[in-house]
Amino acid sequence: xxxxxxxxxxxxxxxxxxxxxxxxxxxxxxxxxxxxxxxxxxxxxxxxxxxxxxxxxxxxxxxxxxxxxxxxxxxxxxxxxxxxxxxxxxxxxxxxxxxxxxxxxxxxxxxxxxxxxxxxxxxxxxxxxxxxxxxxxxxxxxxxxxx
Amino acid sequence: xxxxxxxxxxxxxxxxxxxxxxxxxxxxxxxxxxxxxxxxxxxxxxxxxxxxxxxxxxxxxxxxxxxxxxxxxxxxxxxxxxxxxxxxxxxxxxxxxxxxxxxxxxxxxxxxxxxxxxxxxxxxxxxxxxxxxxxxxxxxxxxxxxx
DNA sequence: AAAATATGAATGAAGG
DNA sequence: CCTTCATTCATATTTT
Numbered sequence: 001x002x003x004x005x006x007x008x009x010x011x012x013x014x015x016x017x018x019x020x021x022x023x024x025x026x027x028x029x030x031x032x033x034x035x036x037x038x039x040x041x042x043x044x045x046x047x048x049x050x051x052x053x054x055x056x057x058x059x060x061x062x063x064x065x066x067x068x069x070x071x072x073x074x075x076x077x078x079x080x081x082x083x084x085x086x087x088x089x090x091x092x093x094x095x096x097x098x099x100x101x102x103x104x105x106x107x108x109x110x111x112x113x114x115x116x117x118x119x120x121x122x123x124x125x126x127x128x129x130x131x132x133x134x135x136x137x138x139x140x141x142x143x144x145x146x147x
Numbered sequence: 148x149x150x151x152x153x154x155x156x157x158x159x160x161x162x163x164x165x166x167x168x169x170x171x172x173x174x175x176x177x178x179x180x181x182x183x184x185x186x187x188x189x190x191x192x193x194x195x196x197x198x199x200x201x202x203x204x205x206x207x208x209x210x211x212x213x214x215x216x217x218x219x220x221x222x223x224x225x226x227x228x229x230x231x232x233x234x235x236x237x238x239x240x241x242x243x244x245x246x247x248x249x250x251x252x253x254x255x256x257x258x259x260x261x262x263x264x265x266x267x268x269x270x271x272x273x274x275x276x277x278x279x280x281x282x283x284x285x286x287x288x289x290x291x292x293x294x
Numbered sequence: 295a296a297a298a299t300a301t302g303a304a305t306g307a308a309g310g
Numbered sequence: 311c312c313t314t315c316a317t318t319c320a321t322a323t324t325t326t
Contacts, residue, residue, distance in 0.1 A: 022317095023305090023306050023307070023316090023317070023318090024306070024307090025306085025318090026306090044311090066307080067306080067307090070305095070306060070307055070308085071305095071306080073307095073311080073312095074305065074306065074307085075305095076311090077311075077312065077313085078304095078305085080311095080312090081194075081312090084194055085194050085197065085198070085212045085213070085216075086212075088194050088195065088212075089198050089201065089202075089211075089212050169321080169322080170301090170302050170303070170320080170321065170322080171302065171303090172302085172322070172323095173301095173302090191313085191314075213303080214302080214303090217301095217302060217303055217304085218301090218302075220303095220314090220315090221301065221302065221303085222301095224315075224316075225300090225301080
C-alpha cells in the first residue's frame with residue numbers, strides 16, 4: 001500500500017483563500033462559464049454584471065468581484081497580444097526556412113487567416129459562430145458604466 | 148467540522164498538457180544571444196523586437212515569439228530575485244549599522260505592490276434599476292447546487 | 295534512479 | 311486599456 005493518504009484532506013479551495021495570501025484559482029466550471037461569457041461577446045462587464053457573474057461562479061468556489069474583473073481584463077488583453085504578435089511574425093517573416101510542416105490549406109483563396117494564439121500549431125480557440133448557441137447572456141440594456 | 152468536500156484528485160496532469168511536444172529548449176547559441184541582448188539593456192522587448200529576435204534565433208533552432216517573450220520575463224524576474232537574495236545575505240553578516248537606506252531603488256525596485264481599492268468598494272449592487280428585474284444571466288445551468 | 299534545482303510556460307493581480 | 315509584476319505549474323537538467 002502506498003502510504004500516501006495522509007488523511008489531511010486539505011480544502012485548499014477555502015483555507016488558503018481565508019488566509020488572504022493565495023490568489024484565486026478558478027475551477028474548471030468557473031473557467032467554462034467565463035469563457036462562455038467571453039465568447040458571447042462580453043469584454044468588460046459592468047459592476048452589475050460582475051456582481052452577477054460573481055454570484056453565479058461563487059457556487060463552484062470562492063470568488064470575488066475583482067477576480068471576475070481581472071479575468072476579463074487579462075483574457076482580452078492577452079488575446080490581443082497574441083494576435084498582434086502572430087500577425088507581426090507572419091507579415092515580417094513569411095518563410096525564412098524551407099522546413100515547412102504546416103500545410104496551410106486555404107479554402108476559397110483567403111490567405112488572410114486569423115490564426116491567433118502563440119503557437120503555429122495547435123491551441124485553437126473557440127470561435128463563436130453565428131447562431132452557434134442561444135446564449136442570451138446579455139439581456140441588459142446598453143449602459144456605459146465602465147470603470 | 149469536517150464538512151469538507153476534499154477530492155483534490157487533480158487530473159491537472161493533462162489539463163494543460165501541450166499536445167504537440169516538448170517545450171522550447173534554447174540552444175547554447177540562442178542563450179548566448181539572448182543574454183547578450185539582456186546585458187545590452189533589453190528587458191522587455193516590444194512585439195517588433197520580439198519578432199526580430201525570434202527571426203534571428205530561428206536560425207539556430209525552432210523558436211517562437213512567445214519563447215522570447217517568456218525568456219525575458221523570466222530572466223529579468225529571476226535575476227532580480229537572485230540579486231535580492233544576495234543583498235539580503237550581504238546585509239545580514241557584515242553590517243554594524245542598522246541604518247537602512249530609505250528606498251534605495253537602483254533600477255526597478257521589486258517591492259510589493261500596494262493594493263489599490265478592491266477591498267470594499269463597488270460590486271455591492273443590490274438594485275437592478277427601475278423596473279428591470281426579469282433576467283437570468285445564466286441559462287446554462289438547469290439545476291442549482293445550492294442547498 | 296531519485297531528489298534537488300533551473301527554467302519555460304501560464305496566468306492572476308495591480309500599476310500607470 | 312495597456313503594461314508589468316508576482317506567483318505558480320510543468321518539465322528539462324543537474325546533482326547525489
